[in-house]
Amino acid sequence: MAVLTTLLAVEPAAARSATDLFVESGGPLGYALVFLFAAIPWFEIFLVIPLGIGLGMNVVGVAVFAFLGNALSVYAVIAFHDRARAWWMRRRKTETEPRERARGRARAIWDRYGLAGLALSSPLVTGVHLAALIALATGSKKRAVGAWLTASIALWTVVLTAASYYGFGFVAGL
Template identity: 30%
Template sequence: MIFVGGTIPFIEYMLAIPAGIIAGVPTIPVIIFGFAGNLIGVILLIWLFDYVLAIRRKRKNQNKPDMDNYTPKSKRAQKAKKLWDKYGIPGLTFFGTGLLSSHATALMACSFGGNRAYISIWMVISLAIWSIITGVAVHFGMDVFFR
């Protein structure tokens, strides 16, 4: 159940890990399964986006999309673009995964023109860090709360 919850956008590790720990499942397996479920969903999304983009480029006979002059319309996308310009893929994946959603962050990184392998590596690192932080915080928070 935790694994499946981790794959669902906007539920992800942020709700799957706390729900598992509150339900009484041991913390380490919860963190591992929440991380793994989220990671599989995000990696599939990155590779699917890249595949669709490759088909689109092939149809338009373009070599590479022009993302240098891209201006996002929503405030959330503008903040993500600002993070992208300032910190690149590592900053966007770390801050975006912690503050927004890992699925939305992966889509933004892909749409800003990032390399799928590089995005995937940084998403693994970011998801691992945030899953551990969430699991440890909920574990010790529950321990303090129920003492």
């Protein structure tokens, strides 16, 4: 709290909470925070959208910035996957061949659900960043991974935004 107080240059008794900071900065800073937190794995849209809407931020603004933050960070994972893999292989100085048993289980899951199943379930199950890495590791084309994950993020953004908006509206009406 002391760090926040120092950063905000206010008296300790009048220090604002993180919630107040979010709500009061409903302008560019608030939406920049939505964008940033949506780009962080495990925060992503499932936490950011309900939080932003619950704090009274503009519903459309939260949805757009959460979508952009989540999607652009996934594109970064896809874009830098080859470089990271090459770095890892140089560091290990060996071929990274997965164990046969693990490969069999992963292949069975992949064969059953495929890229579409992984992408559509990823916000709930693995997070979209890990899903991108899994899809790329199984040999999927970057363009297909990007397209499916973008569609999944868009779908889940709409669902979460609607559920949060109407959910908070229902609770407020009680």
